[in-house]
Amino acid sequence: MSAITGNKAVGVETIGMSMRFGAFTALGDVSIKVPAGSFHALLGENGAGKSTLVKCMMGFYHPTAGDILIEGREVAIASPRDASALGLGMVYQHFTLVPSLTGAENLVISREKVPGVIDWRKERGELAKFMDRMPFKLPLDVKVAELAAGEKQKLEIIKQLYLGRSFLVLDEPTSVLTPGEAQEVLGLVRAMTRAGALTVLMISHKFHEVTAFADDVSVLRKGRLTGTGRVVDLDRKAMAAMMIGDQPIAVLDSRAEPRPDAEIVLEVKALKAPDRTGLKSIRIEDLGVRAGEIVGIAGISGNGQKELLEVLAGQRPRDAGEIMVRGAAYAATRAEARALNVRLIPEEPLKNACAPKMTVAENISFRTFDIDGNGKPVSWISAGAIRAFSARLVEQFKVKTASLASPIASLSGGNVQRAVLARELTGKVDLLIVSNPCFGLDFSAVAEIRARIMQARNAGAAVLLMSEDLDELLELSDRIFVMSDGALVYETPIAQASVQTIGEHMAGHH
């Protein structure tokens, strides 16, 4: 077994790293130094070149120019295999564990040399000895699919240590964890760097994690290194300025005073519906959303939020219970949605709210193409009217597109979301159902999209916001529910919301 945790951390340095794809410079002359045993954070927006940099380091890309030094000596890394041999490992944002294999099977099969016939008695003995030296305790005999997200992330890190890696790149390691789990995982990794067993380079966009755990930080913008330094010397504002430069950021409208006597627009009572596996069900006892408020639903993904959204959107049949919109039973037909002004912004908008190969204009007109100005159905679709309507919305919502006739799939993520917002937020909106609206979008798009949602709320819409990003919920919501194991387990008004309590409920500890 190659794994030992008597590993000694190694220091890694890049010098003048550049990567060009044709005429596009993804990475220009980036030099960063990560000394042995340090915890280094790499900050930057989407597309700033963070993953390009680490992919060059890990041998996935061959940099156009630049060198890598390990412990001060120049090395050639031509493939991921070379990187592993030098002790460099990476934990990806998306899990690379095989769901149907157990933890032990995952660890053993990922080894460089696996015997033809595996002697499980011997392997189990060695794994137990290895796990004794680990700071995490994990069940290795259950299928990975049955582990919680936090446990999976720990197993990913353990796998790298088991393989004998002493320099780890963590790619947004906490994006799927509860605040408590994130604290625990990063704290343990931090302790290992302190002990000199590991060097860590963490890609992140969460400032509070960077300030809490990292020693040093490097910031990338548009492929350039825009700043680097000790974390203690920098405040959030300085880091944010390095990340986004001087581009304008949309500001959130001040929150209009909520009216406790406002009409309850959405009412869900005793709802029961099967979840994706069909083995469990989601149960919503009582959920009401008033006009002019944002109700946030927090929870780790896979706890029934997606199913709830699908039921509200009419994509999933329900076993029992009722959904009322403004007092009328709501089954999410097109006619009902139109009459009651219900609008929907699902997660992954390109996949769930667009027809990717149809044009921007057509996608923007999905709600209105078949009615005329007075809401009467039309028998002939007017291409001119669709073009004029969508041109106005593209202008108004600042959707960047080459032309109205481009397929919507050719737009960037932020612009797809802007186009969907344009479609959903135009006209009168009484109920807006939103799920993870900012996932994977850059700083300015995030700020703008949140501002639009707040505007809709202030204009009197009832907003139900499901998000895996707790910061987003705390910023936007008037009340927060926590969803865990298919049920709403906790409710708090925003004034009394505490991240810790919410996190504990998300983890199901109550």
Next chain:
Amino acid sequence: MDATGIGLWGVPLAILGGAIRVSTPFIFVSLGEAITERSGRINLGLEGTLVFGAMTAYAVAVMTNSPWLGLLAAAAAGLCFGLFHGWICKFPKVNDIAIGIALMLFGSGLAFFFGKPFIKPKAPNLPAIPFGAWSDIPQVQAALDVNVLFLIGAVLSLVLWWAFRNTRAGLIVRVVGDSSDAARAMGLNPNTVRLIATGVGGALAGIGGAYLSLYYPGSWTERISSGQGLMAVALVIFAHWNPLGCFAAALLFGGAGALGPALQSVGVTQGYYLFYAAPYILTLIIMIATSSPTRSLAGAPGELSITR
């Protein structure tokens, strides 16, 4: 007891014997398909492979007078079909199900073309072991006349069940079938693994075909398979991709297939035709019972195009 008239006891006995006799091709095809599907591909072409294997085995056995050479030739032909499927499917935007249907028709058509001259001659059969020799009741003897391939299939399903957990090759097939990304991160090439898995699956289906033409029914005709290759694919899903489950399900299907002949043998003269349809009805019932609009299949390999 009268040795020739054991009355209604003949029905369960004939079903047992029939199950053993009829199930063997199901066992081989479904184990082959289980290997292929565990690696993340579906090969619907196994029906064609089965028919072509039957023809090849029969033809080679007629020409060489050795059923074992026929069996080997069928396995080799099946391997070629499997590798061909695996090779085409590695290209982007190729759909494995469409290719499978094409190969199913291609395999059958090719078998009919080459098989014409072999419809008349008689080939030597594969040997059977008379486990029923202790009894002097002919029905018992007939039921317990077990072909060696059935025994090999039983052992093979045990070996595969063990190998999926305890060997490097088994784990690699499961990794590739469940997550291409994870496989690539480990430095495995999913296409190569699937190519081999589809090849082995094809070879096993070829062996299943050899059993059809060299033991039961024991001659080469164009209607030899009657969809058994396709039913074996359904059976793999029913068995949740577990080799032991495949074996049990194959026995069940075999028993259903033996229902018609069993009833006929005890003198039921009316309506037994209906029971000939039993395996097909069973397939339908199983597919309906195991399907659900709201729930994904438990145990399905994650990379399979029907579950992805």
